[in-house]
Amino acid sequence: MSTAVVLASSGGEFTPPGAELFDFPPLFAGGPEWLTKPVLMALLGVVVTCALAWSAFAKPKLVPRGMQNVGEMGYxxxxxxxxxxxxxxxxxxxxxxxxxxxxxxxxWNIFAVVPIIQFPVASHIAFPAVLALSVxxxxxxxxMKHQGPVKYFTNLIPPGLPKPIYVLLVPIEYLSTxxxxxxTxxxxxxxxxxxxxxxxxxxSLVGYWFLIENPTLLGAPVGVLGVVMTILMTxxxxxIQFLQAFLFTMLAAMYIGSGLHADH
Structure with a gap:
């Protein structure tokens, strides 16, 4: 992606979005630095998740209907x-x-395509980092509980290999784990x-700039292309939002399983 696109017809300059999209001031003047839109959206995500779970499973029926059907499919x-x-x-x-x-x-991820919100909470490293560290x-x-405080660490290393191999294998295995x-x-x-x-x-900005902010005959096709690409990329x-939620949870299950049972 180039740093700028210059409009030949009008002399105006289009500057693509960058890291400034992720910089948010406090929600109100004089408020704490940490109380920003991503934090509010993270809390909203918790509320939405709890509401979905409650509506699906609070009063389960023998023959599921409505949200219970959706909840059971997800489960x-x-x-x-x-x-x-x-x-x-x-x-x-x-x-x-x-x-x-x-x-x-x-x-959290779907918030990126929700009107008005339009921000994926997980695009701030702090939130996925907290979840990953918790896992x-x-x-x-x-x-350490299921395998023993010492055996847990020794179980990470496969037995029966030539001793010189362990000089290289042990640091790599521990660094990876x-x-x-x-x-990652x-x-x-x-x-x-x-x-x-x-x-x-x-x-989105390409479509807005070339069709609304600075419309020109030459720029109109570029603006239309921007709108089409916005729809396709959305x-x-x-x-990708669904896939990343799935992959993160799958890795969490794999790590929990490695704690419950020895890998080797």
Whole structure:
């Protein structure tokens, strides 16, 4: 993406959106620095997630209808595609956490295409980082509880290899498990939402600039292209929003499973 697009017809300059999209002042003058729109949207996401769960499961019927149908479809999806493949017989026990995590992240992501809100909460690294660190510490706690405080760490290393191999393998395995895994867990979600938000903002601004803000005969096709790409990228971004919620929850289930049971 170039840093600027110059309009040949009018001399005006179009500047594409950048990192300033993610800078928010406090909600009110004199308010705390941390109380910004992303924080408010994160809390709203929690409320929406709780409301969805309550409307689906508060008064379950033998023959599900309405929101209970939707809730049960979501539950079955997370159970069969996320929990059971990695947790086996422990899947049902961890379903409240995994289902809540999946719904919350999905709601946070979908805020990017909701009118007026139009901001994906997970595009601020703090939010996926908190979730990833929570899973990380839970994994270590479960590993030390179920495998023993010493054996948990030794179980990470496959036995029976030549001793010189361990000089290289042990640091790599520990670095991957205790540093890279939680880092990539958070950054994958953050980076996708960050990039997707910039792309949507860019094409939206192209359409607005060339068709409304500074319309010209030569710029009109570019503006139409911007509108078309905005529609297409919005549909694609909605798929990515769902996919990233699924992948984050799937990795969480995998990490919890590695704490409950030895990898080797």
């Amino acid at each position: 079955i999806f997370v159970r069969d595609q996320v929990a059971r493949p990695f947790l086996g017989k422990d899947a049902e026990r961890w379903m409240p956490l995994l289902l809540s995590m999946f719904l919350l992240i999905w709601v 990380y510490f839970l994994k270590i706690y479960l590993g 205790f540093v890279l895994a939680p880092f 867990h958070a950054v994958r979600l953050f980076a996708n939402m960050f990039a997707g938000h910039i792309i949507l903002a860019f094409f 549909a694609f971004e909605m798929f």
